[in-house]
Amino acid sequence: SLRWKIELEPWASKSRSLEDEAFRFIKYITTPQLSCRNPADSLPAQGSWAMCLDNRFSLARSINSKHCRVYSLGLGGEDKQMERVLAKAGCEVHCFDPSIREAHLQDSHMWLHRLSIDWRDPNPAVMTQRQHSSTKKLSAVLNHYGHRQ
Template sequence: MNPVPLRCFLFCFALQTVRWHIELQPWASPTPSLNYEALRFLKYISTSQISCEHMNLNSLRGYSETAKKPWSICLDERFSLIHRIRSKQCRLYSLGLGNDDNQFEISMANSGCEVHRFDPSIKSAHVQEGRHLWYHRLSIDWRDPNPAIAAHKLHSNTKKLGTVLNEFGHQKIDVLKADVESAEWKILENLILEDVVEQIGQLVFEVHIHWPGFEVSGNDSAVVRYWYSLLRELELKDFRLFHTYKDLSKPQMFLKKEAFNASSCYTLSWVNTRWK
């Protein structure tokens, strides 16, 4: 028999190591139940896993419905972010839409961080504002468009985060902020499956739970189990939840129902504990 060519072996090995699906956690109860799944999920996102003494919570002071929402990052000395801010070596990626508040990005840029905001609604492909803030007419998605498919050409400014990192020549992101209006679940899944999440120091993102989210399928209990499993994957990657903000200004809905005393929107802040 002829030996298997090395190129084929490496290709086959690579195929074996690619993950196509996340590991679903066991059901919260012996029989699948929305009640048990919802209670487990809501308790999980409402319980800090690690303490953080120094956070940028200024926007919470005197909070009202018109106040800016908090985007909390951990500035404790034991993690790298505060040191990288002081040395002007930090990098922030912000994913959002044009009507978002950008005070957090401006504040980080004023601190000397290199800030890249990805917003498909801006008019120019790339805009620089000041020394440290760039706007890019790009939408971050969980898949790259296929140029061979005519419909995908309309979305040529849509790319996976891993693709953007490679194109920009960036190895690491100190903070990833995301408010992507229900695309967060599939984008997060892509970051986990492709190990891009390991290149991120802190992850601050909104989750929207009034409906399953884009391309999230299954009945209600299966959807909540999937959400929970995704966040557990973050924990398995050594991310720890250090702050949760429940937005009381948004409809108090959980999968299209007023139930479980839940808001339709939470902001979750995670720190990668491998980044010391």
């Protein structure tokens, strides 16, 4: 007997193109699904994510209670609009990107770190070949900056 039935959506176009399906998916995940009384940015930049700071969400409560820390992982070239909005709202924002020229304080709440985050410790054999490795395990980064809470 049949345990469950999955209802499939009709094709996004008459041509049954995977490109049209991908476009429909991207449109779906980039279209806000909830109403928001307190958007983080009234006019988000093209390609930026919309953020809602309504108190029903934990992000807004964390910002209001001054307990907001954000880790942003990047690989260069990304717009940091979301990170800037969160820093301006009072979050402590740490952007990890191995492609930046040098680590520095961007503004009073946003730090740029020339580092990539990995889920495992670096291989010691590889580490000896690359003395200036810029990869660390997330737990090592948390310990280094004292971000355990």
